[in-house]
Amino acid sequence: MARITAGIASSHVPLLGMAVDQGKTGDDYFGPIFAGYEWTKDFEKQEKPDVVILVYNDHASAFDMKIVPTFAIGCGESYKSADEGFGPRPVPDVEGHPDLAWHIAQSLILDEFDMTIINEMEVDHGLTVPLSMMFGTPDEWPARVIPLAVNVVTYPVPSGNRCWALGEAIGRAVESFPEDLNVQIWGTGGMSHQLQGPRAGLLNREWDNKFMDLLIGDTDEARWIEHIEYIRETGTEGIEMVMWLIMRGALGKKTRCLHRHYHIPCSNTAIGHLVLEPKPAG
Ligand code: DHB
Ligand code: FE
Secondary structure, three states: OEEEEEEEEEOOOHHHHHHHHOOOOOOOOOHHHHHHHHHHHHHHHHHOOOEEEEEEOOOOOOOOOOOOOOEEEEOOOEEEEOEOOOOEOOOOOEEOOHHHHHHHHHHHHHOOOOOEEEOOOEEOHHHHHHHHHHHOOOOOOOOEEEEEEEOOOOOOOOOHHHHHHHHHHHHHHHHOOOOOEEEEEEEEOOOOEOOOOOOOOOOOHHHHHHHHHHOOEOOOHHHHOOHHHHHHHHOHHHHHHHHHHHHHHHOOOEEEEEEEEEEEEEOOEEEEEEEEEEEOOO
């Protein structure tokens, strides 16, 4: 039986991809940010996940205003790195897991989550930066990846509660896959950031840390945070954090925190990172 053994949350700032690609991860600016991921890199070397369900948002790379799926799942064999204006990142292609992805798609749709199915697309920093943060610079990514894209770019975006419930449904889908697979789920994006307008540069250390607290233990309070609170407290792009709730929902009633890291600023963004394990309730 496939099992979700861990959940990881991480910001996905494009500048971090550039730091990796240009060998600057140890300098004064980036050193303290990357230091907070060393624990996780070791963890991943021990855990060796077979598959990562990688919840992220596309930033007008695979989709544009012609098509904006609310929830989309990648069922393809592989995905190339998108050109976001500076050429594609020099990272390995992302290998999918079509069997598990189609199984999850079927399970979710019969569970009344009407997923968009994607067989071909390119993946941008939302997906490749977290891979670099957790796995470093291998010749091939050490895990298969099922991209799960969420619209947090154009309103209406899905509610926190809907995201949490989707996570719960993903948990049920994975558990009903017969093959023995070590599966992780990652939620990316956030934390506080606003990239444009009069409040550009807004960061909120206190709110971000309260949000991380709410993902640990047996509370599900975070699913009820309204869009307006994310925007008011964490800036317009802080809404990306609803994707962390999909990860959290998939871990079940209770979690334990294995690792936690917070750093500001990175580019215009607060870096937040959590490694959680599902715990039986009680
Ligand atoms: C930045 C952060 C993001 O999450 C993103 O998608 C793009 C840019 C930034 O801080 O530069
Ligand atoms: Fe983003």
